Amino acid sequence: MKLQINTSLALYSVLEFASDPTRHISAAEIAEKYDVSPHHLAKVLSELARAGVVESVRGVGGGYRFAGNARRLTLMDVIEMFEELSLPESDRRDAGDLTPVGRALGVVLSEIDEIAKATFSSITFATMLRLIERQQRGVTPAPARGPDRAQAIARSGVQSPPIVPPEPGRRPRTASFAKRS
Amino acid sequence: MATARTTQPAAGGAGKTREPVPREPAASAAIRPVRRGDLDQIIALDARVTGLEKRSYWQSLYRRYGLPAQAERQFLVAAAEGRVVGFVIGEVRDWEFGSPPCGWVFAIDVQPDSRLAGIGTNLLEAICAGFRRAGVRKVRTMLSRDNNLILSFFRSQGMMAGPFIPLEMELEH
Numbered sequence: 001m002k003l004q005i006n007t008s009l010a011l012y013s014v015l016e017f018a019s020d021p022t023r024h025i026s027a028a029e030i031a032e033k034y035d036v037s038p039h040h041l042a043k044v045l046s047e048l049a050r051a052g053v054v055e056s057v058r059g060v061g062g063g064y065r066f067a068g069n070a071r072r073l074t075l076m077d078v079i080e081m082f083e084e085l086s087l088p089e090s091d092r093r094d095a096g097d098l099t100p101v102g103r104a105l106g107v108v109l110s111e112i113d114e115i116a117k118a119t120f121s122s123i124t125f126a127t128m129l130r131l132i133e134r135q136q137r138g139v140t141p142a143p144a145r146g147p148d149r150a151q152a153i154a155r156s157g158v159q160s161p162p163i164v165p166p167e168p169g170r171r172p173r174t175a176s177f178a179k180r181s
Numbered sequence: 182m183a184t185a186r187t188t189q190p191a192a193g194g195a196g197k198t199r200e201p202v203p204r205e206p207a208a209s210a211a212i213r214p215v216r217r218g219d220l221d222q223i224i225a226l227d228a229r230v231t232g233l234e235k236r237s238y239w240q241s242l243y244r245r246y247g248l249p250a251q252a253e254r255q256f257l258v259a260a261a262e263g264r265v266v267g268f269v270i271g272e273v274r275d276w277e278f279g280s281p282p283c284g285w286v287f288a289i290d291v292q293p294d295s296r297l298a299g300i301g302t303n304l305l306e307a308i309c310a311g312f313r314r315a316g317v318r319k320v321r322t323m324l325s326r327d328n329n330l331i332l333s334f335f336r337s338q339g340m341m342a343g344p345f346i347p348l349e350m351e352l353e354h
Contacts, residue, residue: 074333118326119342127337134339 001116007082009036009044014078015132017054017066018125026063044082051081070129076120085117210261210300212307215247215268219258222265226292242288246270252315255308259291259300267291269304273315278345283319284312289331305338323347 003011012034016025027045031038045064048054055067079085096102215223220243228234246256252273259267271286286308291300309320321343324331 114326118329118332121329122332122336124333124337127333130337130339 003079004083005036006040006044007079009034009041010048010078010082011075013041013045013048014053014066014068014073014125015128017064018068018070018073019129019132021066021070024057024061024063024065026061029063047081048078053078068125070126071124073125074121075123075125075128076117079120085113085120210259210266210295210298210303212257212259212303215243215256215258217243217247219260219265219268223258223268226265226268226290229293230290242270246272252311255311257304257307257311259304261295265292266295267300267304269308271308271312271320273312273317280321280345282317283321284309284315284317286320286322289334301334302338321345 013030016030016033017023027042028038031041034041045054049056049064053066053068053073054064057063057065097106220239224234224236224239227239243256246254254272256270257268258265268288268290269286270288271284273282274280274285275282286305289301289304291304312320320340322335322340324335326332
């Protein structure tokens, strides 16, 4: 999965600000660190300021500082400022979507949509900062990519019924990572 | 299985939000194995959060996980000033779904008015310590993806998505 450039810049920026809420950071400093255009970044920061995530600082030094609550602000809160993770029902109905094949594919894409949203919505910036710290210390495990070899060898174990509440029914939806207009 | 609440604040909401004030210092809530006398408070806690009183269910859980004390099964409570303010339940499971032995947490809950004080964190740390003593080096859990509060809590503790995908289907008549 790849986020759009503005979304990525927004996430990088918020993480920089949230890592030290007392510090003023200029757009130029962040632009240099991530090797992006300061002009491009300024537009992203302006959007974040409009949403109250950061606030501009007047006076000597200037720049921006974090204005949010890292324990409550989630990745999803920022992502949805810059892109749609799925289009509303009415925006994605074309002839193919209404066929049995289209509806079946929609069920699959909807599954991906829901997992992506649940993931982004459950990770606060405070949690991200801890994740970054663990990465820097080299203790974060690699993302899950499948059972390891030991599991593959021992796959025949007895299976217990999962202990989980039933999922509510889901309507099929199309996965689409379209830019917000 | 009860999908429980946690001590962590709900994620969401951009912009300025005041940092919530902790209600009760974590240090004053002691973590210990469950006792029979705790059951009424646990049932009440669960009923308050879920809206359902499941007395026979909790009595069954107590019989299975509360006694006798076993390294592989744990039912711990957080108690403060004689009151149960939280609990966590889990066990070591061997080779299920193709996984080497690992610890599973399948219930955790904290009284709503005792949250934001690190009690959920302490409960999880205590049960993980028990899993380590039992010889396992991984802990897992499973919960509804709609349960953003609990999902956020586990992620704040360092948990990430595992390599398993729960699947389901309706059984046709």
